[in-house]
Amino acid sequence: MRALQPVEKGYIFALLTICIWSGFIVISRVGGQSPLTPFDVAALRTVFAAAILMPWWLPRVLNSSKRKLPWYQSLTFALLAGVSYPLFAYGGFQYAPANHGAVLIAGTLPFFTTLFALALLREKPSFQRMLGLALIISGVTTLFVAMMRGASWESLPGDLMFLGASICWSLFAVLLRHWQTRAFDVTLGVVAFSLLVYIPIYAVFLPKALSQASWGDIALQGFYQGGIVVCCAMWTFAKATELLGAVRVAVMMSAVPVAGTLLAIAILGEVLTPASAIGLMLIFLGALVGALARARVILPVSP
Template identity: 55%
Template sequence: MSPQPASASASGKGLETGYLLAAVTILIWAGFVVVSRIAGKSTLTPFDVAALRIGTAALVLSPWWVPRLLNPALRQLRWYQSALFAALAGVAYPLVCYEGFVHAPASHGAVLISGTMPFFTTIFAFVLLGERAARVRLLGLSLIAAGVAAMFAANFTGAASAASSGSVLFGDLMFVCASALWSLFGTLLKFWKVRAFTVTLGVVAFSAMFYLPIYALALPKNLLQTPMEQVVLQAVFQGVIVVCVAMWTYAKAAELIGPSKLAVLTSLVPATATLMAIPILGESLSAAAAIGVALTSIGALMGAMARTPEPRGS
């Protein structure tokens, strides 16, 4: 038997690395749901949490992005790419998410942010990349849709039904908008074929330069009224773990396995976050939610294993 070509071996290792980075991203995103809901129930405003996220990440990554800012020869992204990535993933996405967690439970965010992401990504990938979804992936998306519907229905039973429907609905709308924003970000990574660490630096630099001055001068803030342990928790988790770690793992995984497969895999976030919320936030898992977790997980795995057909005209 002849040995595998080196390129095939390298490709296999790249896929393995991509799936490993996707798993890390899923765990961090599940934690993001729980920690963001903790922030939403605290005295911190969404603008405070975004500032902690952006400011901490900018400080940690300053040895890499400051030299690029001062020396144009070191920059690997065009200014409009960095600006758009920062607008989507650095500012708009977290602000919309945090606003959602003020109004709606963590379980709603878990289901609606990551649960709807495969559908938005499939649309953006078709429009920007000409990528057609395989039949197996479409079946996986159908199972994800059923799982999301079951979990969403479960979230509106019992105690959740007593909440203000208008406020919860507004929070849910914010979660859906956040999903669309991140899906577009992920697809643009593939469209422009940019490197993960370069994107992370561009997002952090542009977000810090534009958002932090506006926050300091004009936006409402409650940092001084919030216990220090809450501030530290949000700064470390949102700024270091979510931005410095998860943004890189997501971008690198998208580079290695593609944004569509990654978006399908991140459908495991609702199940993971729901299970994490049980001991941390005291949430319970109903029978309908358990069915939703199972359907979403199976659909995500089916979609991730499906081969991507060649774009039309290739």
């Protein structure tokens, strides 16, 4: 049996990430409608992930010779993907529907990632990738306008938080490639530094509503956000980025609005209009076109 090539493995890891992120949209919206605050959900995510991965990250914390990443890289990854991203995302789901999160977090990811890749990696998108991005942006715009038609502007704070989450994750993705890190090392660094930085601040200063939530809500958010999203999806995303590149993976993540919106319709009862269906189709086509494109690296000019 033929062994899978690195690019083929990258596509598999990206597909797994898409599946988990689609569930993340719905589970996070459920958490946003529960008594739990965004700070609670972020804390549950961090504690559950840290407990599961403790046999791997704790020896690295106690013994500097076993650490694979410089402390500043682990801290940066943790602040972006372990603290800022979840707080923006969970905060957004308190104000806006799940389909807004699916569109604005994953749908805008290719745009922000392309900008960061151009600045940090000197990657210039090819014509095919620009075409894919244009289709994605058109689809995101169509979908968002359709969602906001007849709706109140009460979701605006949540929508802005979703954009903040997308920016944080885009920068995280490009830095993965820029620093040429290994997926498992990044996951352990994010978990350890998130625990050391965020949990003390949460315990002392941030509002909590854990006592008002059911054990079911706590278990669901802790298990999915910490066990599935962090321990699995963060690793599969980092692995896909390692094998395929930050921009290509970000473009593929544009399939999340399609899957996430369909899950929101099926599970949360949210409505899909004809205009929304057109937007989803444009996003899907853009993700397909962009994922197959190659980026060009801009060589520095000799002095």
